[in-house]
Amino acid sequence: MCSSPYSSFPATEEQVRVSLRTKSWFGFDLDDTLHEFRAASRAATTHCLALAAQDSPGVSLEALRARYQEVLMQGTSNAFVDGKTSHDYRRERFSATLDHFELSHEMLDGLLASYERVLSENLTLKPGALSLLAAIKSSGRKIAVITEGPQDAQERALRDLGIDRHVDLLATTNRFGVSKTTGLFKKVLDHLSIESHEVVYVGDSVERDIVPATVEGIFAIRFHEGQPFRLTLNPAVVNSLEVLEGLVMPF
Numbered sequence: 001m002c003s004s005p006y007s008s009f010p011a012t013e014e015q016v017r018v019s020l021r022t023k024s025w026f027g028f029d030l031d032d033t034l035h036e037f038r039a040a041s042r043a044a045t046t047h048c049l050a051l052a053a054q055d056s057p058g059v060s061l062e063a064l065r066a067r068y069q070e071v072l073m074q075g076t077s078n079a080f081v082d083g084k085t086s087h088d089y090r091r092e093r094f095s096a097t098l099d100h101f102e103l104s105h106e107m108l109d110g111l112l113a114s115y116e117r118v119l120s121e122n123l124t125l126k127p128g129a130l131s132l133l134a135a136i137k138s139s140g141r142k143i144a145v146i147t148e149g150p151q152d153a154q155e156r157a158l159r160d161l162g163i164d165r166h167v168d169l170l171a172t173t174n175r176f177g178v179s180k181t182t183g184l185f186k187k188v189l190d191h192l193s194i195e196s197h198e199v200v201y202v203g204d205s206v207e208r209d210i211v212p213a214t215v216e217g218i219f220a221i222r223f224h225e226g227q228p229f230r231l232t233l234n235p236a237v238v239n240s241l242e243v244l245e246g247l248v249m250p251f
Helices: 013-022 037-054 061-075 086-100 105-122 129-138 151-161 184-192 206-215 241-248
Strands: 025-028 142-147 169-172 199-203 219-223
Touching: 013 241, 037 061, 037 086, 037 105, 061 086, 086 105, 086 151, 129 142, 129 241, 142 151, 142 184, 151 169, 169 184, 184 206, 199 206, 206 219, 219 241
Parallel strands: 025 142, 025 199, 142 169, 199 219
Antiparallel strands: none
């Protein structure tokens, strides 16, 4: 284990570039790194809560939304390590929201179906994601998506986004039974029988991506669209996947 969260960070920009071009495995977070998860989830949730509000005189959309967010925060604190399906999680969230306002569950199945449909309709890859993954695979290297969430939902997301054919391993907290902050990266290394120095990992969260990956000795890069591209920062930052594609190609 590294003594410092960022102690494996290469010292110079050239070392970062060399490291990126020589790694045999690339790891990526999925939600809000390879695709616009928050926007899609927000659209699906708002659509369903609006339907519930229409059928529930006296209960506003704002009140439903506020309660749903409370339920969501409580329900995802375990990072989906308990093995339930995405359908199970969503049923629990909407049920708890309806129960809070003493609303009928007769609408529940319809809300769940609507959520899945609207979520799928709004799934959008980050610009450059498909080209980046294709370029990595064409160079003979492998890709692992290491992400939190239910395994079934993330499998569907990869298929719906059209990137499943590029992914050699989908490793979720749901599948391996541990969160990113409690050992998922070590589990993935052991599962693949590879060493940490063979991997570079890209994610948008410092707390749940960069720190736990780097603690395991994995070179981690933060994807942050709102920050200037800087390889010499600690951790290194890329602000677009198009930029990252130019860095990872070996020639």
